[in-house]
Amino acid sequence: MHSSNFSLLDQLVIKADNALKAMAGGRTEHRRPSPADIQPENDLSQQEKRRSAGLMRVNHTGEVCAQGLYEGQALTAKLPEVRDQMREAASEEEDHLHWCQKRLGELESRTSYLNPLWYSASFAIGATAGLISDRISLGFVAATEDQVCKHLEAHLSQLPDTDSKSRIIVEQMLEDEARHAHLAIEAGGVRFPAPVKAAMTLTSKAMTVASYYL
Ligand SMILES: [Fe+2]
Numbered sequence: 001m002h003s004s005n006f007s008l009l010d011q012l013v014i015k016a017d018n019a020l021k022a023m024a025g026g027r028t029e030h031r032r033p034s035p036a037d038i039q040p041e042n043d044l045s046q047q048e049k050r051r052s053a054g055l056m057r058v059n060h061t062g063e064v065c066a067q068g069l070y071e072g073q074a075l076t077a078k079l080p081e082v083r084d085q086m087r088e089a090a091s092e093e094e095d096h097l098h099w100c101q102k103r104l105g106e107l108e109s110r111t112s113y114l115n116p117l118w119y120s121a122s123f124a125i126g127a128t129a130g131l132i133s134d135r136i137s138l139g140f141v142a143a144t145e146d147q148v149c150k151h152l153e154a155h156l157s158q159l160p161d162t163d164s165k166s167r168i169i170v171e172q173m174l175e176d177e178a179r180h181a182h183l184a185i186e187a188g189g190v191r192f193p194a195p196v197k198a199a200m201t202l203t204s205k206a207m208t209v210a211s212y213y214l
């Protein structure tokens with residue numbers, strides 16, 4: 001059944017179900033295997049493991065937020081093609097979510113305790129942006145993905161050289177997020193002004209610090 005045949009309440013229940021699956025590590029039918037699967041596991045010191053785990057936990061939280069954002073936007077997007085594009089991107093983010101979660105397990109670490117909070121906030125922001133207009137919503141995607149790309153680039157310089165598994169995951173995510181940003185602008189997204197982007201940078205810094213430790 002097409003989602004437009006569901007009542008708003010039904011749709012919210014479906015979203016809540018997606019949220020639970022997102023935080024549990026994504027749905028089981030993953031389309032792309034982790035690029036880390038074919039990388040050798042090198043010997044990492046305890047300190048290197050902790051560092052990698054902190055960074056990959058931040059990346060995992062970013063993917064939980066991406067799920068919330070895209071699901072929220074898909075709920076309120078007006079044009080069906082925009083809804084479809086949001087769902088397509090959300091399914092790629094699910095791959096990322098799963099890759100990060102798997103890597104955290106290999107690093108003998110855990111996901112952030114704050115994920116339910118970040119998911120809810122991102123969902124609300126996405127749904128609100130979609131209510132305002134599709135162009136704002138797409139612009140928000142582009143601005144967010146730009147931020148994510150900057151984070152991922154920074155993480156590539158911070159991850160231990162020995163951790164080739166985490167590095168290849170981040171490299172593939174960087175490629176995908178840059179494409180998401182590009183597609184959102186191509187689809188008609190507005191380019192956000194610098195002050196809005198600066199506010200977003202501050203918010204994402206707070207999220208990054210919290211998720212590194214918590
Ligand atoms: Fe992602």
Ligand SMILES: [Fe+2]
Nearest residue numbers: 145176177180
């Ligand atoms: Fe993305």
